[in-house]
Amino acid sequence: MKKPIITLKSKRHHNVEQIVICFKYDDKIIDLVKTIPGRKWSLSLKSWYVKHSPKALQIIKNTLKDYTINDYILESNHKKQEYHHTTSLTKGQKTIINYFKKYLRGKRYSESTIETYTFLVADFIAYYYKNRIEDLTNRHVERYIEDIYIKRLYSISKQRQFISALKVFKQFYPNIKIEALELVRPKRNKQLPTVLSLEEVIQIISVTKNLKHRAIIALIYSCGFRISELINLELNHIDIDRRQITIKNSKGRKDRYVIIAESFLPLLHNYLHTYKPKKYFAEGRNEGKYSPESIRAFLRTSCRTAEIKKRVTPHTLRHSYATHLLEQGTDLRYIQSLLGHAKPETTMIYTHVAKKDLLAIQSPLDHAVKHIMETQKDKTKLGISRN
Numbered sequence: 001m002k003k004p005i006i007t008l009k010s011k012r013h014h015n016v017e018q019i020v021i022c023f024k025y026d027d028k029i030i031d032l033v034k035t036i037p038g039r040k041w042s043l044s045l046k047s048w049y050v051k052h053s054p055k056a057l058q059i060i061k062n063t064l065k066d067y068t069i070n071d072y073i074l075e076s077n078h079k080k081q082e083y084h085h086t087t088s089l090t091k092g093q094k095t096i097i098n099y100f101k102k103y104l105r106g107k108r109y110s111e112s113t114i115e116t117y118t119f120l121v122a123d124f125i126a127y128y129y130k131n132r133i134e135d136l137t138n139r140h141v142e143r144y145i146e147d148i149y150i151k152r153l154y155s156i157s158k159q160r161q162f163i164s165a166l167k168v169f170k171q172f173y174p175n176i177k178i179e180a181l182e183l184v185r186p187k188r189n190k191q192l193p194t195v196l197s198l199e200e201v202i203q204i205i206s207v208t209k210n211l212k213h214r215a216i217i218a219l220i221y222s223c224g225f226r227i228s229e230l231i232n233l234e235l236n237h238i239d240i241d242r243r244q245i246t247i248k249n250s251k252g253r254k255d256r257y258v259i260i261a262e263s264f265l266p267l268l269h270n271y272l273h274t275y276k277p278k279k280y281f282a283e284g285r286n287e288g289k290y291s292p293e294s295i296r297a298f299l300r301t302s303c304r305t306a307e308i309k310k311r312v313t314p315h316t317l318r319h320s321y322a323t324h325l326l327e328q329g330t331d332l333r334y335i336q337s338l339l340g341h342a343k344p345e346t347t348m349i350y351t352h353v354a355k356k357d358l359l360a361i362q363s364p365l366d367h368a369v370k371h372i373m374e375t376q377k378d379k380t381k382l383g384i385s386r387n
Helices: 027-033 054-063 091-106 111-127 138-150 156-172 198-207 211-223 227-232 262-275 292-305 314-327 332-339 344-352 355-359 364-375
Strands: 005-013 016-022 040-042 047-051 068-076 081-085 244-250 254-259
Touching: 016 054, 047 054, 091 111, 091 156, 111 138, 111 156, 138 156, 198 211, 198 292, 198 314, 211 227, 211 262, 211 292, 211 314, 227 244, 227 292, 227 314, 254 332, 292 314, 314 332, 314 344, 332 344
Parallel strands: 005 068
Antiparallel strands: 005 016, 016 047, 040 047, 068 081, 244 254
16 A cells, blocks of 8 residues: 655744644554654644754654655745755755756646655655766666665555656756666556445435535535645636536646536535635635645544445545446546546546446356256256355
8 A cells, every 4th residue: 555755844833943744644644743742733834843953853754764754854935945855965966956846847847746756856866865966877766766666665656756757857957867768667556446335425425514524525526526626616616507616727737617416506505605715615714725634534534423434535535426427327528528537548447446337247157047047947946055
């Protein structure tokens, strides 16, 4: 199973330099962080933090040693952003990394991709910090993957991201001796998504007592939202009269339309009238965007209340939406458009989990039993159970 990446950032908070511990919601990591002396939770940062000191940094790393740690600290202020790796990148290497980040931003990559690619390349260069960047070759890449990705059991997805990051870095910094054409991404894992039944979806929504939480869960499922799309959804993108929502600048910088479920309208009106959000559909404190960690947390609570044993995330609701559309006979091309997939191959995965057509297939065992029953002389019932 893919382990979360933990990123440590240096940030001034409450007029004191702090180490901010950033990671996607994970109960096990939270339990470990709570053992760190002096740790505190910040609502504004939506992260745990500890007063900055070399000792605190070492304690954090020892506590979280079983996880992948982004072990350079991002120093940030209004004038510049610079990466500092604990294995002492040279000043020249830091400069190149910072310019690489500017290059990615100039190419209009998403902020998430910029942060990921910058970290992956910086970590690779830091591993060979005694070497000049110009002297790094494909063999250095192979040894790095063998020593880091294979030994630490990193996911294939992360390795693919690393190779993609290096290919872009080669375009930015052609002096490096790495041959981009020889960099091969490993094949993806073909894992089927977890899908809820219709009854399970309704059960999750019905046991969610908090009105805002219930509206968020219902909207994610009924429109097939990614969690980032829900968080960024503005009220002026919701057209109640036309029962239509415009999703702006989603993955791949694409806009698309989705339909509001008619059964969701009463809940929507109730929620808007009760909470009166100003800008975003789901607002946190100070009218800011809602936290993805909060959504994951209350969804987990609702699933426990509904006694659902499957591992359910907001993306599970999106998978379920697509699968249920397919099962009710919606054309795959329309599903692709509703989900915002660039390629039909991405949408095709739901043909493997939709049960409508699978249930129409007769098992050879059923066929054999039926055949024997039809052909035997005494028409007694045949069963395969000893009882």
